[in-house]
Amino acid sequence: MSLERIKYESFKNLVVSAEETAQFFKNGMTVGSSGFTRGGDSKVVLKALAERAKNEDLKITLLTGASLGHGTDAALSESNALTKRLPFQVDNVLRKAINQGEVLFIDQHLSESSEQIMDGIWNLDIGILEVSEILEDGSLVFTTSIGNNVAIAEYADKLILEINTAIPKNIKGLHDIVSVPKYPNRKPIEILKADDRIGTESLKIDPSKVIAIVFHDIEDAPGDIQPADEATTAIANNIIKFFENEVAQGKLTKSLMPLQCGIGKVANAVLDGLQNSDFEDLVMYSEVLQDSTFNLIDSGKMNFASACSMTLSQACYDRVIANLDHYKSKIMLRPQNISNSVEVIRRLGIIGINTSLECDIYGNVNSTHVLGKNMMNGIGGSGDFARNAYISIFVTAATAKNGNISSIVPMVSHHDHTEHDVDVIVTDQGVADLRGLAPRERALVIINNCAHPDYRADLLDYYNRAAGFGGHTPHILSEAFSFHQRLSETGSMKKQLATTVS
Numbered sequence: 374m375s376l377e378r379i380k381y382e383s384f385k386n387l388v389v390s391a392e393e394t395a396q397f398f399k400n401g402m403t404v405g406s407s408g409f410t411r412g413g414d415s416k417v418v419l420k421a422l423a424e425r426a427k428n429e430d431l432k433i434t435l436l437t438g439a440s441l442g443h444g445t446d447a448a449l450s451e452s453n454a455l456t457k458r459l460p461f462q463v464d465n466v467l468r469k470a471i472n473q474g475e476v477l478f479i480d481q482h483l484s485e486s487s488e489q490i491m492d493g494i495w496n497l498d499i500g501i502l503e504v505s506e507i508l509e510d511g512s513l514v515f516t517t518s519i520g521n522n523v524a525i526a527e528y529a530d531k532l533i534l535e536i537n538t539a540i541p542k543n544i545k546g547l548h549d550i551v552s553v554p555k556y557p558n559r560k561p562i563e564i565l566k567a568d569d570r571i572g573t574e575s576l577k578i579d580p581s582k583v584i585a586i587v588f589h590d591i592e593d594a595p596g597d598i599q600p601a602d603e604a605t606t607a608i609a610n611n612i613i614k615f616f617e618n619e620v621a622q623g624k625l626t627k628s629l630m631p632l633q634c635g636i637g638k639v640a641n642a643v644l645d646g647l648q649n650s651d652f653e654d655l656v657m658y659s660e661v662l663q664d665s666t667f668n669l670i671d672s673g674k675m676n677f678a679s680a681c682s683m684t685l686s687q688a689c690y691d692r693v694i695a696n697l698d699h700y701k702s703k704i705m706l707r708p709q710n711i712s713n714s715v716e717v718i719r720r721l722g723i724i725g726i727n728t729s730l731e732c733d734i735y736g737n738v739n740s741t742h743v744l745g746k747n748m749m750n751g752i753g754g755s756g757d758f759a760r761n762a763y764i765s766i767f768v769t770a771a772t773a774k775n776g777n778i779s780s781i782v783p784m785v786s787h788h789d790h791t792e793h794d795v796d797v798i799v800t801d802q803g804v805a806d807l808r809g810l811a812p813r814e815r816a817l818v819i820i821n822n823c824a825h826p827d828y829r830a831d832l833l834d835y836y837n838r839a840a841g842f843g844g845h846t847p848h849i850l851s852e853a854f855s856f857h858q859r860l861s862e863t864g865s866m867k868k869q870l871a872t873t874v875s
Contacts, residue, residue, distance in 0.1 A: 378536050379586065381511040387586045391417035394533050394585045395425040401456075402433050402498040405490065405525035408445075409438030409682035409709065410463075410636055410661050413518030415501045416591040418533055419445050426454035436495055438520020438682065438709055439483060439660075439753065440464070442594025450476060460486045461751040472747045480741060483660065483754040484713035487524035491555050500529030505540040507586075512575035515548055515706070516540045517593055518682035523552055523576060523708045532582045539590040543697050549707045550576050564717045567631050567658040568677040568705065596684040598664050601642035604770040607801035608639055609646030612726070612766065615797065615804050616652065627652050633659040633718075633758045635727040636684060639768050641665040643726055648672045658721055660712055660754045662704060664689040670703050679705045681712040713757040725758035729767045729798075732823070733785045734816040734836055735846055736792035736807050738767050744857055745786030752789050759794045771800040771825035777865035781824040783835050784853040798823050812846040828856075831868050 379385050395418070398404070408414025414437070423445070425431060434457040435449065447466035449455050455470070460481035462468065470476040481489075489495055502522055504513045515522060516537055526532060551572035553559065563571055601609070619625040629652060634640040644665035647655065657666060657678035664686050669675035683706070685693060693700055711717065718725075729738040730749065738759075739745075741752050759765040767790070769780040780800065792815070798805040803822035807815050820832045835855075839847035856866040 375538070378506040378538065378542070380509045381507050381580065383580065384507055384511070384583060384586060387583060389585050389587060391421040391587050391589070392424075394418050394587055395421040397499060397531070397533065397584060398422050398425070398431065398433065399498075400431050403436070403495055404433045404499050404501065405436045405495070405497040405521065405529055406441075406501040407438065407503045407515070407518065407520055407522050407525070408441045409518040409520035410440050410684040411442030411594045411596060412661075412682035412684055413503045413516040413520065413593070414441045414443070414445065415503060415535060416443055416445075416537070417587055417589050418501050418535060420448055423448040423452045423454050426452040432456040434458075436460070436486060436490070436497070436521070438486070438518060438522070440750070443591070461753050463750045468748060468750075478748060480748065480751045482713075482752060482756045483709050484715065484757040487521045487553075487708065487710040490521065490524040490528050497525060497529035498531065500525035500532045501535065502526060502532060503535045503537050505537060505544050506542055507534070507536070508575055510577065511580045512577040514545045514575045516544060517706075519548060519550065519706050519708045520681055521709060523550060524710070526576055526578050527552065529582065531584045532578065534583060534586045536586060536588050537591065538588060539592045541694060541697060546574050546701050547697065547704065547706055548574055549705050550574070551708060551711055553710055562711065562714055562717055564711075565720070567656045567679045567721065570705065572707070593683075593685075593690065595687040595690065596663065598641060598686040598689075599638040601638065601645065604801040605639050605642035606646070608768050608770070608799055609642045611799050611801070611804050612643055612768070613646055613650050615799065615806070617650075628654040628656075630722045630724045630763050631656050631658040633657070633723050633725045633762070635753065635755060636661050636663060637728060639728050640726065643768065644669060648674055658712070658717070658723055660709065667693060667700075670700070677703055677705075679707060679712065681707050681709040709754075713754045715757060715761045718758055718761040722763035723758060723761070724764045724766065725755075725762035726766045726768060727755035727759060729769045729780070731780050731782050731785050732767060732769065732795075732798050732819065733782050734819050734832060735812045736795045736798065736815050736819065737785045737788055738790040738795055739785040739787045740789040742787035744861065756790060756794075759790050762796075764796050765794055766797040766799060767795055768799045771802045771823060772827070776825070776827060777867065778860060779825060779828040779856060779866050781819060781828065781832060782856045782866075783832065784848060786854060786857050813840065827867065
């Protein structure tokens, strides 16, 4: 351990072990922590809290930027340390606890978390922040994410700092830190281009809040970056063809508009597919920078990328950390209420590309729930972008579970994004451009262009019979969830299989 990363002298006597910090937590506390999709998360303090909770009645409400890495959510769940969790998660153990009702989960638009902290809906007893160093004036230099760090630092009663020495000090300059005032004292967020810098490189805090500092040298957990498969490659190609057609019609240029893309295999396949396209001088205004972002930058296709976090494979993480000085002129990390600001999204004309679990024949999207009841991960920032994007695109493979699930259904089992916020649906089967279409027109375009052939006839039969009963958005209520019912009863949405099994 070297104290040279603490340049604020009065903080040097606050250095303790992670185990010692666990004693600061009390049952019933509300805790805010850094961390956004594995980037810049608490790596030792929350784990120490989980260890203490194994032997004591110690439960907290935990608010972060998004998901955490290193199995932290699992450790907290297994030690029964969580009463409530928000606003996003991806951990299998925590997900099981949520769906069994053991942990309460609030699935929240990521732009809203810091707003609720500021409004006093969440009174944070302790905030835990990962930093790379503390400067002479006591200000904090963050690491690979900002997330809700600014609001946590400003509104938590006490702060515990984790100094991560695995992060080089030259990460300073990567961040654009802005503190948004409470209502009604707001001014416009003056971001007119994705690369506009409007804030500071570090965050000035109230030093009296800091009660402990812990050192560690643990890298971010690697992102689960899976290679593209046949379906995701087809989706990427279909999106590129859609963009090419928009350019051919004069609606877009070869630079498109600023891109936002959700996380995961499909998102990476879509962005990686742009490397072999004719598009150029691309920019990104998104939540998370993934491998594909840096691949586009390195290929010369992308000029700049703004987000609030990085989630990278180990190889890409090593490449970025080793070349921070090179990338600092090409990327920027911001607080998530800035990266996901609906004001900025609407002003910049973002093209939002997000993933759905299922879409219905009228363009409604379910991003979060399996069979309408079991939480998968959460809505994340998809709603922030979908509602305000210049073009809102949702992508999904046409089928899942070896073809036994159709991602196009008569009615989604849970509504996250309504038909009013969905412009384009893309599957491996094709593209449904819904702009300018009424519900009856949308249904035919979605079924014919996006549904898998194994389900197309059944969907058309449902729609045609529903349309015969009339209505602006035709449905047969007794059959609207027939696909889901078959899946629950037989393990497949296919009608012929359900008939055979019965």
